[in-house]
Each structure stands twice: as structure tokens, then as C-alpha cells.
Amino acid sequence: ETGVTQSPTHLIKTRGQQVTLRCSSQSGHNTVSWYQQALGQGPQFIFQYYREEENGRGNFPPRFSGLQFPNYSSELNVNALELDDSALYLCASSELGGSFGELFFGEGSRLTVL
Amino acid sequence: AQKVTQAQTEISVVEKEDVTLDCVYETRDTTYYLFWYKQPPSGELVFLIRRNSFDEQNEISGRYSWNFQKSTSSFNFTITASQVVDSAVYFCALSEAAAGNKLTFGGGTRVLVKP
Numbered sequence: 001e002t003g004v005t006q007s008p009t010h011l012i013k014t015r016g017q018q019v020t021l022r023c024s025s026q027s028g029h030n031t032v033s034w035y036q037q038a039l040g041q042g043p044q045f046i047f048q049y050y051r052e053e054e055n056g057r058g059n060f061p062p063r064f065s066g067l068q069f070p071n072y073s074s075e076l077n078v079n080a081l082e083l084d085d086s087a088l089y090l091c092a093s094s095e096l097g098g099s100f101g102e103l104f105f106g107e108g109s110r111l112t113v114l
Numbered sequence: 115a116q117k118v119t120q121a122q123t124e125i126s127v128v129e130k131e132d133v134t135l136d137c138v139y140e141t142r143d144t145t146y147y148l149f150w151y152k153q154p155p156s157g158e159l160v161f162l163i164r165r166n167s168f169d170e171q172n173e174i175s176g177r178y179s180w181n182f183q184k185s186t187s188s189f190n191f192t193i194t195a196s197q198v199v200d201s202a203v204y205f206c207a208l209s210e211a212a213a214g215n216k217l218t219f220g221g222g223t224r225v226l227v228k229p
Contacts, residue, residue: 042219101147101209105159
């Protein structure tokens with residue numbers, strides 16, 4: 001069973017640039033969620049995708065967008081980067097209708113915005 | 115709105131001591147779920163336990179135990195006879211039933227177990 005994998009693991013961008021983060025979900029999982037974790041804080045829900053459709057969104061501006069592909073992998077795109085976007089971005093996969101709330105997380109992509 | 119508070123930011127213990135992590139939550143929903151996740155230095159969050167709002171039975175699983183008290187909106191977690199490998203950040207989380215798999219996390223408690 002392959003776990004959740006994320007790429008890249010680390011990246012540095014400058015203000016105003018755009019970034020794409022990628023996530024491969026665990027085998028058999030049809031739902032992907034993205035979370036932002038600022039240093040020293042708990043993760044915050046960005047959005048969730050189920051069957052290629054956005055299925056719930058947290059309090060994040062529209063410059064945070066996502067995609068889910070037919071193989072259930074996903075991308076998180078952030079436009080017009082701001083310094084406060086520096087964080088660990090965590091992807092989690094799950095099976096909608098499966099064990100509620102039991103999310104399987106990747107090790108994250110650490111984004112630094114200068 | 116839902117909220118999770120973990121008042122302890124860091125706890126340091128010596129190996130074999132017990133450590134209890136506090137979690138207090140707020141929700142207006144009557145059906146909700148509570149979770150504990152562990153985040154080791156590698157970064158990925160690891161699911162430990164889930165409890166629904168109708169199940170106040172406390173549980174022991176190996177060295178871990180949980181104390182859910184609806185009357186005080188608390189869901190505390192205890193590690194008995196701590197080990198160095200227990201060193202990690204522990205997060206309490208809440209999900210209202212209607213919110214699906216959207217979790218609201220607390221700020222986390224860093225546990226440092228010294229040999």
C-alpha cells in the first residue's frame with residue numbers, strides 16, 4: 001500500500017510569484033484535503049476535493065485553488081504569493097464514507113516566501 | 115463556530131513518567147467527532163483516535179488513554195510510562211458531522227521525553 005506523497009518537499013519563492021504543490025493520494029482513497037500549517041501552529045483546512053470537485057473550503061482567498069485528477073492525485077496552486085503564505089502545506093487523503101476523520105497525511109511541502 | 119484549545123504549548127518529562135495533554139473544544143453542533151493526531155519531526159500527522167459525541171466511554175489502548183467529558187467539553191489524552199519515541203507534537207481536532215472530513219485543529223502541544 002503506497003502512502004501519501006507530496007512534492008516538492010521544500011521550495012523558496014518570492015512575493016508575487018505563483019506556486020504549484022502536488023500530492024499523490026493513498027491507494028484506494030477518493031478524497032484529498034489540503035491544510036496549511038504555519039510555524040508553531042495547528043493545521044488549517046484549505047479545501048477538500050472529491051471526485052474532481054471541490055467539496056468544502058476553509059477561510060482562504062480565491063488565490064488558493066486546487067485540482068483533483070481522475071487518479072485522485074491533486075494539486076494546490078497559490079497565486080500572488082504573500083510573505084504570510086510561508087508554511088508547511090499538508091495533503092491528506094481519505095475515503096469518503098470510510099472511517100470518518102481518519103486522514104492519512106503526507107510529510108508536507110515547506111514553502112518559504114521571501 | 116468550532117474551536118479547539120490546547121492550553122499547554124510544551125511539556126517536558128523524563129522517560130517513564132506519565133504525561134497528560136489537555137484539550138477543550140467548542141461547537142454548537144450536537145453531533146461531532148473528536149480526534150488526536152501525532153506529528154513527529156518528519157512532519158506527517160498520524161491518526162491516533164476518534165470519538166463521536168455520543169460515545170463518552172473512555173478508552174485505553176496500550177500506553178495511551180483518553181478521557182472524554184462532554185460536561186466540560188474536554189477530551190484529554192494521557193501517555194503512560196512515556197518513551198523517547200513519544201516525543202512529538204500532539205494535536206487535538208474536532209469535526210462537526212455536517213462538515214465531513216474537515217478538521218479544526220488546536221494549536222498543538224509539544225511533548226519532549228528525555229532519557
